[in-house]
Amino acid sequence: xxxxxxxxxxxxxxxxxxxxxxxxxxxxxxxxxxxxxxxxxxxxxxxxxxxxxxxxxxxxxxxxxxxxxxxxxxxxxxxxxxxxxxxxxxxxxxxxxxxxxxxxxxxxxxxxxxxxxxxxxxxxxxxxxxxxxxxxxxxxxxxxxxxxxxxxxxxxxxxxxxxxxxxxxxxxxxxxxxxxxxxxxxxxxxxxxxxxxxxxxxxxxxxxxxxxxxxxxxxxxxxxxxxxxxxxxxxxxxxxxxxxxxx
Numbered sequence: 001x002x003x004x005x006x007x008x009x010x011x012x013x014x015x016x017x018x019x020x021x022x023x024x025x026x027x028x029x030x031x032x033x034x035x036x037x038x039x040x041x042x043x044x045x046x047x048x049x050x051x052x053x054x055x056x057x058x059x060x061x062x063x064x065x066x067x068x069x070x071x072x073x074x075x076x077x078x079x080x081x082x083x084x085x086x087x088x089x090x091x092x093x094x095x096x097x098x099x100x101x102x103x104x105x106x107x108x109x110x111x112x113x114x115x116x117x118x119x120x121x122x123x124x125x126x127x128x129x130x131x132x133x134x135x136x137x138x139x140x141x142x143x144x145x146x147x148x149x150x151x152x153x154x155x156x157x158x159x160x161x162x163x164x165x166x167x168x169x170x171x172x173x174x175x176x177x178x179x180x181x182x183x184x185x186x187x188x189x190x191x192x193x194x195x196x197x198x199x200x201x202x203x204x205x206x207x208x209x210x211x212x213x214x215x216x217x218x219x220x221x222x223x224x225x226x227x228x229x230x231x232x233x234x235x236x237x238x239x240x241x242x243x244x245x246x247x
Contacts, residue, residue, distance in 0.1 A: 025158030
């Protein structure tokens with residue numbers, strides 16, 4: 001059976017624990033005809049003003065819509081949710097976490113393009129999708145791609161971001177192939193998604209701009225304090241600090 005590749009994004013009422021999906025957008029590659037799914041969803045949770053500022057979805061746009069679980073897009077996603085298929089998301093934990101609230105238990109192989117990008121483009125100033133959209137000039141290609149798929153391009157819109165992600169994925173796959181020429185690039189992206197990222201430079205705090213090795217040599221106590229006291233410490237930073245401290 002043919003493997004399918006689901007490139008997905010969601011828009012939500014916000015980013016807190018009780019927030020929910022209000023737009024589910026994805027495209028499906030791997031068959032002669034590309035599938036495009038894009039639906040707004042009703043939610044009992046009000047859309048925060050901060051979320052509206054980002055995605056522009058207002059309460060009237062989802063009024064009378066089906067809940068996420070009732071949409072055709074969600075039901076089709078459940079059909080695709082089998083181990084031989086792949087789901088590709090930029091910052092996958094967020095969207096998969098939102099889908100879990102709708103009863104979605106991911107069985108597909110996960111490619112988080114954010115994590116892969118951090119491995120492959122480690123020296124970039126940022127790894128946000130919109131950053132790469134401009135850095136790689138993806139915006140010059142997206143209208144042609146959008147016309148072919150019948151997609152309306154709109155920044156921070158779920159299906160618009162999926163289109164950008166599709167273009168970015170192609171660039172990312174080439175970069176993975178160049179760095180790991182003897183490995184299957186798709187499977188390598190799955191592997192990199194699950195591989196801890198070794199952070200090299202502080203991008204925050206009193207040691208901003210210094211390497212972790214410099215800080216370990218001059219102020220190891222600060223690193224040990226971070227490990228013991230910062231409960232929300234990023235898992236990759238925790239891994240990196242333990243590595244430079246030799247733990």
